[in-house]
Amino acid sequence: MSLSRRLSDALVxxxxxxxxxxxxxxxxxxxxxxxxxxxxxxxWKLLTTxxxxxxxxLQNAILGTIVLIVGTVVVAGFVGVLGGIYLAELSGQRTxxxxxxxxxxxxxxxxxxxGYVGYVAxxxxxxxxxxxxxxxxxxxxxxxxxxxxxxxxxxxxxPNTYREAYVALGLPRVVGLQKVLLPPAIPGVLTxxxxxxxxxxxxxxxxxxxxxxxxxxxxxxxxxxxxxYLTYVVWAYTNQPFAQSHALANSAALSLIxxxxxxxxxxxxxxWQSRRFTTRMQA
Amino acid sequence: xxxxxxxxxxxxxxxxTTARELGVVLMLDRxxxxxxxxxxxxPTVVLxxxxxxxxxxxxxxxLYNGLxxxxxxxxxxxxxxxxxxxxxxxVKAAQGASYGxxxxxxxxLLSSIIAxxxxxxxxxxxxxxxxxxxxxxxxxxxxxxxxxLAGFPSVVYGLWGLIVxxxxxxxxxxxxxxxxxxxxxxxGGQTGSGLGLLTSGIVLAVMIIPIVAxxxxxxxxxxxxxxxxxxxxxxxxxxxxxxxVSLPWIRAGVFGACxxxxxxxxxxxxxxLMVSGSAANTxxxxxxxxxxxxxxxxxxxxDSALTDPTGLAQSALxxxxxxxxxxxxxxxxxxxxxxxxAGGTALPVGRGI
Numbered sequence: 001m002s003l004s005r006r007l008s009d010a011l012v013x014x015x016x017x018x019x020x021x022x023x024x025x026x027x028x029x030x031x032x033x034x035x036x037x038x039x040x041x042x043x044w045k046l047l048t049t050x051x052x053x054x055x056x057x058l059q060n061a062i063l064g065t066i067v068l069i070v071g072t073v074v075v076a077g078f079v080g081v082l083g084g085i086y087l088a089e090l091s092g093q094r095t096x097x098x099x100x101x102x103x104x105x106x107x108x109x110x111x112x113x114x115g116y117v118g119y120v121a122x123x124x125x126x127x128x129x130x131x132x133x134x135x136x137x138x139x140x141x142x143x144x145x146x147x148x149x150x151x152x153x154x155x156x157x158x159p160n161t162y163r164e165a166y167v168a169l170g171l172p173r174v175v176g177l178q179k180v181l182l183p184p185a186i187p188g189v190l191t192x193x194x195x196x197x198x199x200x201x202x203x204x205x206x207x208x209x210x211x212x213x214x215x216x217x218x219x220x221x222x223x224x225x226x227x228x229y230l231t232y233v234v235w236a237y238t239n240q241p242f243a244q245s246h247a248l249a250n251s252a253a254l255s256l257i258x259x260x261x262x263x264x265x266x267x268x269x270x271x272w273q274s275r276r277f278t279t280r281m282q283a
Numbered sequence: 284x285x286x287x288x289x290x291x292x293x294x295x296x297x298x299x300t301t302a303r304e305l306g307v308v309l310m311l312d313r314x315x316x317x318x319x320x321x322x323x324x325x326p327t328v329v330l331x332x333x334x335x336x337x338x339x340x341x342x343x344x345x346l347y348n349g350l351x352x353x354x355x356x357x358x359x360x361x362x363x364x365x366x367x368x369x370x371x372x373x374v375k376a377a378q379g380a381s382y383g384x385x386x387x388x389x390x391x392l393l394s395s396i397i398a399x400x401x402x403x404x405x406x407x408x409x410x411x412x413x414x415x416x417x418x419x420x421x422x423x424x425x426x427x428x429x430x431x432l433a434g435f436p437s438v439v440y441g442l443w444g445l446i447v448x449x450x451x452x453x454x455x456x457x458x459x460x461x462x463x464x465x466x467x468x469x470x471g472g473q474t475g476s477g478l479g480l481l482t483s484g485i486v487l488a489v490m491i492i493p494i495v496a497x498x499x500x501x502x503x504x505x506x507x508x509x510x511x512x513x514x515x516x517x518x519x520x521x522x523x524x525x526x527x528v529s530l531p532w533i534r535a536g537v538f539g540a541c542x543x544x545x546x547x548x549x550x551x552x553x554x555x556l557m558v559s560g561s562a563a564n565t566x567x568x569x570x571x572x573x574x575x576x577x578x579x580x581x582x583x584x585x586d587s588a589l590t591d592p593t594g595l596a597q598s599a600l601x602x603x604x605x606x607x608x609x610x611x612x613x614x615x616x617x618x619x620x621x622x623x624x625a626g627g628t629a630l631p632v633g634r635g636i
Contacts, residue, residue, distance in 0.1 A: 009520035016412035019405040020425065023496065026489050027428040030435060033447040079322045086319025102327035108611050109333065110550025112578045113604040117333050119585065120340065120597065141333075145326050172308045174315055202436030205552040205578070209585055234438040235553060238445060246446075253439050260434045 031257060038250035046251055051215050051233065055244040058252055060217050064228035065259075067218045068135050068211065069200040076140040076147055077193050083144075084151025084189075089177060100152075107145035112205040114141050119209035130212025130226035132219060138206040143196045150195070154188025154274070155181060187274030194267040198260055204231040230256050337608065340601035347374040347595060348382050352602060355383015357564050358580070360587065360596045368593060375593045382599040384606070386566050390480070390574035391607070394555065395548035397484025397570075398491055403541055405488070406495035411525055414503040415511075422500075429500075433493035441557030444486040445478070449558055452485070453477025457571055472569040478560035480567050480574045486554050491544030498540035502533035535621075542618035546611045552578040577607045 049057030083103075087096050118138035128134050158181055166176030212226030213236070219225030233252035237245040344352070349372075361369075361380030368375045413425050457474035465471030506529050514524040530537075560573025561583065567574055575583075581600050588596035 005520055005523075009522045012522040013412060013416055016408040016416070019408035020412050022405050023409045023432070023492055024424065024428050027431050029447065030439065030443045031431075033443055034439070037446065079325050082319045082322030083325065084322075086316070086323040090316055090319050091323065096323075099323045099327055102330050103323075105612060105615065106326045106330040106333075108546055108550075108615050109330075110552070110578055110604075110607050110611060112550070112552040112581050113337070113608055114333070116581055116585065116600065116604050117336050120601075121336060124589075141329055144329075148323070148326065172305075172312060174308055174311045177315070198434050202434065202439075204436070204438050205582060208582060231436050231438045231553075234436070234442055235557065238442055238557065249442065253436075253442050256436050256439060260431070260436075264430055264434060 034250055034253045034257065038247065038254045041244070041247035042251055042254070046248075050217060051228070051248070053215075054237070054240050054242050055248055056215070058230065058233065058248070058255060060215060060228040061230045061233050061252060062255060064211075064218045065201060065230045067132065068139065068207070068227065068229055069197050071132065071136040072139040072143055072200045073147075073193055073197055075136060076143040076196065079140075080144050080147025080196075081151045081189060083148045085155060085177070087148065088152040088155035089181070103145040103148055106141070107149075109142075110205075111142055111203060114138055115206040115209050118206060123210060128223040130210065131221075131223040132211065132225070132227045133222040135207050135211030135227060135229075138210045139200045139203060142203065142206060143200055146199065147192055147196050150192025151185075151189050154185045154192070157188070158184050187270050191267050191270040191274060194263055194270060198263040198267075201256065201259060201263070202231065204235055208232065208235075230259075334608075337601050337605045340598055341605045342598070343374045343595060344382060344598035344602040346372040347376055348599070348602070352382055352384055352599075353388070354385055355381060356385050356566065357381045357383050358387070358584075358599075359564075360591055363590055363592070374595065376595045377591055377593055380591075380593075380595060382595075382602075384577070384599075384603055386562070386564060387575055387577045387580050387603065388606070389566055390559070390562075391549055391576040391578070391610075394480055394483040394487055394559070394574065394576060395545055397481065398487030398548040399541060399545055401485060402488030402491045402544065403495055406492045407499050407530075407537060409492075410496045410499035410503060411529075414500055415521065415525055415529065425500075429493040429497050432489065433497070437490070437551060437553040438557070440486055440490055440554040444482060444554060444558035448486065449477035449482050451477075452482060457481070461571070469569045472571075474571045475573070476560065478558055478573060479562075479571050480559070481570045483555050483559045483574065483576075486558050487548040487551060490551065490554065491548055494544040494547065495537065495540045499533065499537050502536045503529060506532050538621065539618055542614055546614055549611050549614070550578055550607065551576075552582055555579050556582055577603050 046057040046059075047062065048059055050060035051057065083099075087100060091099070115138060118134055118141075122128050122134040122137060123130060162180055162184070163176070166180040171179070207229055211229060211232075213232050214226040214228050216228070218227050230252045234249050234256070237249035237252070240246070348355070359379065359381045361377030363377050367378050369378055369380065370376070409425070413422050453474060453476055457477065461471050461474050510532070511524055511528055514528045515521070519527065555576050556579035559575055559579060561579070562573035562575050565573070581604055584596070585600060588600050591597065
């Protein structure tokens, strides 16, 4: 082998290794940077006191985030799972392709556009004001196509022999779906829902003008009361000119990363479970 | 005998219940189909509602601004404190109002293109070295990094860009780049505070890397081993086998992932809002200068737009949003057409997670 070919081979792989470092270093740097910035001011009291003016704690934001993302996954999950089952098992091919295409277009709408429409349509025109319901609906519109897609995919990976089996047994379709197809699909569907929680948790743009912001704990009514959430703290408190605001923004970012890690771990456990199902199906 | 009859009557009872249940089952079946249909149609309905709403809201802005919207460089709500209004094409506007989105359009396109130019080579190269060169165990930290990068909220990227990356680049990287590569147009000159076009592009690059790299990794793993082994047996070096066998094999899928990443970079709001330097009405003179994008402008100006009694400011933001939607929609369609011609695998879908 000529020297130049061997040299260029080594050079290219060295560059590829460098690229690998450029993927891993920012990941580590983001986590380390935020931990270092928030470590001096982190205290467990943050979790039990709400924000107050330019500082305070994160209780209202953490609880608000949990309320918003759980609400979103309930609403979008209901629609998305039903729609996904329909696309995978019940729809005709051409209708399915069309509906899938539009759902993908919806998934591609920039989140701020959804925020704009939510603001003008729900908050102003319908008069809901900054509210939990407006925030949940804006997030649900974003998340719905994703849940539909993961649900459809987890039903489609079930081998056709399963469907033939319940038809051969003379089981009605509903029973077949519930007893034969649902159990192996459930881990995949749940993984999708957990990842949807993570996506919803990280969103800011659709919430700024729909959920609003408040120092109070999450309200007991759906409309006319704003609700707090973590990503807002990261954004808005960074813009404040005070050191304690910046510390709070960093702590909020750290809380988001910790929540993200928990959700990733949960989705990992579930996809591991779903892989066990898949191997059992193939056996 | 008794047992037999018992069994018989048991099965008769069972048959009777099944018959009674059959009606219920049929009803359930119909209910499931109906509910599933509603669920599957809802995204389409919501999409249509959003588009109709945007077009309706943007209508007066389109009439008032015409093509000036695409070519003008000044975004100005006009004087809101005097009651006199200007009327053009039947649309009332505050005096002196001007809505030119060219700086925003340029900021959006340039920052996302920079993100692709930086992010795609890094993503593809890192996936290549993980799949084809390094021992299998190395892929674990890589996968974890990709999953985290895909999952970080965009405000976390914004915060990182603002307090860590931006200052670092401004102090240690940009001055050197400007000095060494200053002869290339737009790379020389003042490097500024570290918040601007190039920093936005770099942060966006980090955000699209997980989309492209994860797809490339999964596709590379699907390349049939015999083709690559054949190339190696013919005396190809590892890089030649990758360049001439593996990469052409997965080209279409990687291209699809790039378009998906581009769409994400185009629509990204918060991270860009935090690291772009939020320039209003200026086109930067070089790559380091402050910019603004369509998405960031909608967030920044929606509040004040409501103070315009003529409603035109709000309508102009709707037109900007519609334009952003059309750009991402167009890129999606383009990717599909090209992929169908190339006969490649389907376009990956999602928000990058």
